[in-house]
Amino acid sequence: MHPIQEKWTDILNTIREEHQLSDISFKTWLETLTVHSVEDNEVTIVVPTGLIGINYITNRYLLPLKVAISEATGEEYEIALIEPKDIPSETVQAPSTIINENVERANLNPRYTFDTFVVGSNNKMAHAASVAVAESPGEAYNPLFIYGGVGLGKTHLMHSIAHFILQKNPETRVLYVTSEIFTNELIESIRSGNNADMTMTKFREKYRNIDVLMIDDIQFIVGKESTQEEFFHTFNALHGAKKQIIISSDKPPKDMEILEDRLRSRFEWGLIVDISAPDYETRMAILKKKEELDGYYIDDDVIEYIAKNVTSNIRELEGSLNKIMAFANLENCEINLALAEKVLKDIISPDEEMRVVTPEIIIRTVAEHFDLSASDLIGNKRSSQITYPRQIAMYLCRQMTDITLKIIGDKLGGRDHSTIMNGIKRIEKEVQYSEETREVINILKKKINPAKNSLK
Numbered sequence: 245m246h247p248i249q250e251k252w253t254d255i256l257n258t259i260r261e262e263h264q265l266s267d268i269s270f271k272t273w274l275e276t277l278t279v280h281s282v283e284d285n286e287v288t289i290v291v292p293t294g295l296i297g298i299n300y301i302t303n304r305y306l307l308p309l310k311v312a313i314s315e316a317t318g319e320e321y322e323i324a325l326i327e328p329k330d331i332p333s334e335t336v337q338a339p340s341t342i343i344n345e346n347v348e349r350a351n352l353n354p355r356y357t358f359d360t361f362v363v364g365s366n367n368k369m370a371h372a373a374s375v376a377v378a379e380s381p382g383e384a385y386n387p388l389f390i391y392g393g394v395g396l397g398k399t400h401l402m403h404s405i406a407h408f409i410l411q412k413n414p415e416t417r418v419l420y421v422t423s424e425i426f427t428n429e430l431i432e433s434i435r436s437g438n439n440a441d442m443t444m445t446k447f448r449e450k451y452r453n454i455d456v457l458m459i460d461d462i463q464f465i466v467g468k469e470s471t472q473e474e475f476f477h478t479f480n481a482l483h484g485a486k487k488q489i490i491i492s493s494d495k496p497p498k499d500m501e502i503l504e505d506r507l508r509s510r511f512e513w514g515l516i517v518d519i520s521a522p523d524y525e526t527r528m529a530i531l532k533k534k535e536e537l538d539g540y541y542i543d544d545d546v547i548e549y550i551a552k553n554v555t556s557n558i559r560e561l562e563g564s565l566n567k568i569m570a571f572a573n574l575e576n577c578e579i580n581l582a583l584a585e586k587v588l589k590d591i592i593s594p595d596e597e598m599r600v601v602t603p604e605i606i607i608r609t610v611a612e613h614f615d616l617s618a619s620d621l622i623g624n625k626r627s628s629q630i631t632y633p634r635q636i637a638m639y640l641c642r643q644m645t646d647i648t649l650k651i652i653g654d655k656l657g658g659r660d661h662s663t664i665m666n667g668i669k670r671i672e673k674e675v676q677y678s679e680e681t682r683e684v685i686n687i688l689k690k691k692i693n694p695a696k697n698s699l700k
């Protein structure tokens with residue numbers, strides 16, 4: 245073993261001490277580095293966070309690394325940073341996170357910290373980019389645009405960034421809002437003139453007088469002209485003043501069809517990272533983390549059963565575990581595989597005979613999937629959070645049952661057949677161009693009729 249490899253931990257710890265690195269910085273950027281080889285005075289170091297990590301380390305830690313290596317060995321070395329994919333035989337540890345116990349802020353979920361975020365192959369880049377932004381808001385990547393499917397951890401990452409920034413500097417003005425809140429406040433300020441709690445001046449003060457703006461689920465401003473217009477000016481004001489902007493969405497800017505081009509191009513100025521569905525190992529790790537955080541003890545076969553069968557949505561993965569715990573508490577019974585199978589039979593039932601699919605099953609399943617109630621879908625509310633699931637229900641009723649448009653309309657709150665037709669057409673179109681919608685449809689079909697629609 246080369247002396248640099250022997251002394252590697254000490255070299256990293258020297259940098260940590262001399263530069264007074266926080267635990268999260270150290271664990272994300274340095275502790276995960278491994279020395280691949282040392283040849284002709286060049287040290288090749290593997291960076292598990294890929295290109296994001298390589299850029300970040302080059303800017304921040306290259307010199308400290310050179311100095312620490314030269315202090316430890318008495319010789320000067322050049323450094324080459326490579327991605328793990330360039331050394332296929334190497335296994336590299338994923339970056340981990342730290343305990344960060346004391347952060348609790350209004351509007352932020354206290355549990356959504358880097359510490360409780362499990363890093364896996366599905367979110368490694370998004371996590372690394374988030375840590376980089378948390379460490380140097382307004383400098384590293386601006387805006388940071390995080391996209392991915394439903395319930396995959398975008399909000400969790402955004403809150404983690406906010407907690408981290410506030411913990412390091414409690415004076416920082418961090419604002420986290422959903423795009424729905426942004427839109428509602430804008431509407432209120434326009435509608436109410438100067439007599440309201442939220443006048444236009446107050447609205448602009450609120451959104452422009454801050455250091456970090458986080459807008460969750462930006463897809464909901466698509467198609468809303470005045471919201472896009474105001475957001476465009478908010479964006480420019482903040483970005484021009486080097487304030488950090490973090491945006492989440494269910495799809496990348498290029499796939500947001502009716503987004504104004506000038507906004508799309510701004511979203512593409514910084515860094516765009518995605519979060520995909522977790523693999524089996526990550527699902528296991530997330531369940532174990534939850535078990536640890538909630539102080540449960542659950543047999544591995546139960547955890548494995550959930551991880552194997554609930555594959556595409558982390559909210560649902562956690563929900564499955566919660567459901568089992570709640571049932572066991574209520575019934576005061578032991579948590580075992582048989583109980584898990586019983587409690588989760590609506591979600592997971594691979595061996596079940598093909599069930600008869602009814603519109604009621606479809607409506608209930610779609611509502612649950614989107615965290616709504618069946619009466620939301622049947623009712624008259626027309627917000628996009630409800631319209632989209634309602635149209636999905638129309639589409640699935642058409643696809644999975646033999647009933648007529650008229651009966652689908654009756655089941656969905658007495659809607660007429662042209663409304664149903666339009667809803668079905670919209671989803672048919674989305675299925676063609678949106679991978680996201682295709683995925684949602686697949687998941688729902690599997691939930692509605694697991695025996696017929698198995699997912700990988």
Ligand SMILES: Nc1ncnc2c1ncn2[C@@H]1O[C@H](COP(=O)(O)OP(=O)(O)OP(=O)(O)O)[C@@H](O)[C@H]1O
Nearest residue numbers: 360361362393394395396397398399400530558559
């Ligand atoms: N990598 C992870 N480690 C631990 N928990 C996770 C991870 N990813 C997601 N979760 C958990 O899954 C749940 C859903 O995550 P979150 O709300 O962040 O998803 P989202 O992508 O914002 O969803 P939506 O598209 O509905 O807004 C949360 O309870 C979150 O803590």
